[in-house]
Amino acid sequence: MGPIMWKLSLAVGFAAGYVLGSRAGRQRYEQISKVTRQIARNPAVQGAADRARQQAGAVAGKAAGAVADRVGDRLPNAVTDRVPYFSRSRTEDDGWGTFRP
Known part of the structure; x- marks a missing residue:
């Protein structure tokens, strides 16, 4: 997370804490x-x-692709049938705005 996003997250956290804790x-x-x-x-x-x-989607897509590449072939069919991401082609859109690498 970059410094701007960190600061924004901190500000949102403070604001939420103030609103929730305030008796004003x-x-x-x-x-x-x-x-x-x-x-x-x-x-x-x-x-x-x-x-x-977009950046979070790209990072998530890369991470999911890495997991699928490492364990996709080793999983039993019962799992791969329930998790379609492990059985789809590598260039198909996953519906979350990310593509498998």
């Missing part, structure tokens, strides 16, 4: 909620979230 009441909650919605609608934030989502 509904008015303060509404104020925080409004600011949060404004931040979430910001195109720069949406772009960063999309890039993070």
Whole structure:
């Protein structure tokens, strides 16, 4: 996780902790909620979230491909029948926005 994502995660964690632990009441909650919605609608934030989502999908696809390559042939048919990822071709879209390497 890069430094920007780490800072963003930390800020979101602090905000969530404050909102959940606060006894300031509904008015303060509404104020925080409004600011949060404004931040979430910001195109720069949406772009960063999309890039993070794509990167996470790519990393997950590589990890799943590595696992499938190592254990896919050794698994019993009962498992590979239930986990289609182990039996599909290497270039097929897995439905999560990732492709097997």
